[in-house]
Amino acid sequence: MKITMVKKIMEDGKECKKCGEVYERLKAGNELGLIDNIVTADVRDSRSEGHKLVKKYNVDIAPFFIVEDADNVTIYKTYMELKRKVLKKVVEEADVDIEERRKAGTEERSIDIFHSVPSKKSISRSDYDIEKLNKEFENSTPQEVLEWGLKELHPSIALAWSGAEDVAVVDMMVKINPQARIFTLDTGRLNPETYNLIDKVRQKYGINIEVLFPNAAETEEMVRTKGVNLFYHSVENRSLCCNVRKVKPLKGMLSTLNGWITGLRRDQAVTRIASKKVEIDENFGGIIKLNPLADWTHKEVWDYIHKNDVPYNALHDKGYPSIGCAPCTRAVESGEDIRAGRWWWESPESKECGLHVNSK
Numbered sequence: 229m230k231i232t233m234v235k236k237i238m239e240d241g242k243e244c245k246k247c248g249e250v251y252e253r254l255k256a257g258n259e260l261g262l263i264d265n266i267v268t269a270d271v272r273d274s275r276s277e278g279h280k281l282v283k284k285y286n287v288d289i290a291p292f293f294i295v296e297d298a299d300n301v302t303i304y305k306t307y308m309e310l311k312r313k314v315l316k317k318v319v320e321e322a323d324v325d326i327e328e329r330r331k332a333g334t335e336e337r338s339i340d341i342f343h344s345v346p347s348k349k350s351i352s353r354s355d356y357d358i359e360k361l362n363k364e365f366e367n368s369t370p371q372e373v374l375e376w377g378l379k380e381l382h383p384s385i386a387l388a389w390s391g392a393e394d395v396a397v398v399d400m401m402v403k404i405n406p407q408a409r410i411f412t413l414d415t416g417r418l419n420p421e422t423y424n425l426i427d428k429v430r431q432k433y434g435i436n437i438e439v440l441f442p443n444a445a446e447t448e449e450m451v452r453t454k455g456v457n458l459f460y461h462s463v464e465n466r467s468l469c470c471n472v473r474k475v476k477p478l479k480g481m482l483s484t485l486n487g488w489i490t491g492l493r494r495d496q497a498v499t500r501i502a503s504k505k506v507e508i509d510e511n512f513g514g515i516i517k518l519n520p521l522a523d524w525t526h527k528e529v530w531d532y533i534h535k536n537d538v539p540y541n542a543l544h545d546k547g548y549p550s551i552g553c554a555p556c557t558r559a560v561e562s563g564e565d566i567r568a569g570r571w572w573w574e575s576p577e578s579k580e581c582g583l584h585v586n587s588k
């Protein structure tokens with residue numbers, strides 16, 4: 229069975245309100261992992277993939293869902309209908325399968341890890357010999373690492389794209405599998421250049437980028453009690469802000485996946501020197517973490533970007549080697565460390581936002 233969700237992009241480039249609400253409901257119900265494909269019908273672009281599906285199935289409502297099962301195609305126009313008739317069934321079947329395997333004594337350890345998120349493929353830690361894989365990948369290209377990850381885990385693996393130079397990974401992934409999943413965290417404090425790049429990448433590659441937002445109530449409470457620019461006052465406040473705006477939305481997303489991909493490199497920071505190409509991320513439920521660029525240098529990334537005509541963040545040309553949220557990123561002087569412009573008021577050892585720690 230294949231489930232496709234068609235969302236609508238409005239004239240102003242924003243996703244339709246209802247589409248956003250339904251997406252959030254899927255996420256809150258741990259059901260995003262059951263959706264195989266999310267495409268957008270952009271009202272400004274009649275060639276968009278979603279537009280073609282709107283025409284093909286003559287649907288006048290957004291979002292809608294296309295469920296393909298053997299030779300049958302069924303259109304669901306509401307989330308509740310999809311949940312009642314399809315998602316519930318898929319979850320029940322997955323539970324029965326797990327129960328049967330339990331009774332037979334053949335269930336794997338991972339089933340408990342992923343039980344709350346019925347995934348397309350249950351993985352077990354013992355399925356992967358991380359040390360051996362890293363030896364095998366020692367001299368591999370990023371594309372070879374990505375090919376392995378996508379073959380093993382797609383659609384239960386996605387790239388966490390930060391809108392910075394790891395756009396090179398977007399290019400590589402789309403060339404390997406145009407359906408590869410890419411998401412980004414919209415903290416609400418990004419630079420305009422980063423938002424422009426997200427749309428540019430979406431258009432150039434004709435792909436959907438899943439944009440995740442922080443919880444509104446939690447963000448409001450944080451800002452009300454600590455101030456809008458709380459991060460400048462202490463490492464504690466900064467960690468809180470990163471936790472609310474980045475880590476929690478990431479955690480929600482990763483709870484639906486068996487693996488994630490990053491653009492992390494060893495030469496970026498003292499905190500990243502030990503990064504391996506394949507890791508088990510204990511921080512996020514023991515899922516696979518792939519760092520295909522781990523052994524690449526800053527120069528290698530930029531050679532790739534220029535050679536392949538990959539769109540990049542305009543801030544890089546304004547002296548920003550590393551890009552995060554607007555108030556926490558500044559340009560650096562020539563010769564300064566590439567992470568010197570991130571949280572420049574803190575010591576290098578504390579300069580992580582909680583997305584990349586303690587992987588094995």
Ligand code: SF4
Pocket residue numbers: 415417459466467469470471473474552553554555556581
């Ligand atoms: S980088 Fe700055 S603004 Fe962005 S989430 Fe972290 S502390 Fe908040």
